[in-house]
């Protein structure tokens with residue numbers, strides 16, 4: 001994806017330095033905001049005063065853990081959360097979240113791991129930069145989120161490569177690839193879509209993940225995604241209403 005980096009209008013010196021640093025580290029062109037011309041299919045990373053966002057074809061993406069907030073408040077009011085149920089955590093596990101995305105589920109999982117850790121892998125560099133930066137600047141977020149993000153470590157990689165080269169084993173491994181048949185009712189996910197890696201998961205990928213898991217592997221998909229046909233999970237949990245299932249393999 002062709003990408004450039006800039007700042008918001010009337011940037012501070014800090015913002016310009018930050019944008020230049022990203023440009024150097026990522027080898028992407030820096031363009032001052034005054035000279036920015038938006039081009040079709042070009043992604044623009046924008047260093048703002050208090051966050052980093054990305055813009056492409058009019059779609060804007062920035063970090064906001066709104067989905068984690070809703071899920072946590074549903075759990076607090078006694079509703080079931082099938083991801084948390086399927087992971088069946090004791091609170092001290094090491095969990096590999098292969099597909100970090102917005103980081104909402106990593107935050108939720110980390111909340112239930114007061115003595116544990118989440119390693120989040122993300123292959124899209126724009127998504128990784130934005131979400132990692134958002135988690136680092138969580139001062140204005142709820143205390144439980146500020147605590148949870150301290151237990152999340154993020155790496156930019158393809159999880160299929162990461163598990164091949166890493167020696168590390170994890171208690172639980174979670175994968176949430178982009179859906180084969182997207183749902184357009186989630187505005188948070190819609191805004192990330194142009195910047196995300198849309199690769200699918202195969203049975204061989206799941207077999208590779210099983211070798212790195214000590215307790216279980218959990219894969220999220222829509223009920224009509226082909227992975228639920230192709231792969232024989234031990235069991236699948238989820239609500240018919242939400243149209244999303246979590247396939248579980250116990251090790």
Ligand SMILES: C[S@@+](CC[C@H](N)C(=O)[O-])C[C@H]1O[C@@H](n2cnc3c(N)ncnc32)[C@H](O)[C@@H]1O
Pocket residue numbers: 098099100101102103104105106121122123124127157158159160176177178179195196197198199
């Ligand atoms: C559906 S989103 C995950 C949403 C996430 N569970 C959350 O709570 O926000 C899928 C994310 O995984 C990333 N992704 C897809 N394939 C990947 C791969 N092979 N390795 C690493 N990240 C991948 C996509 O770029 C996207 O950001």
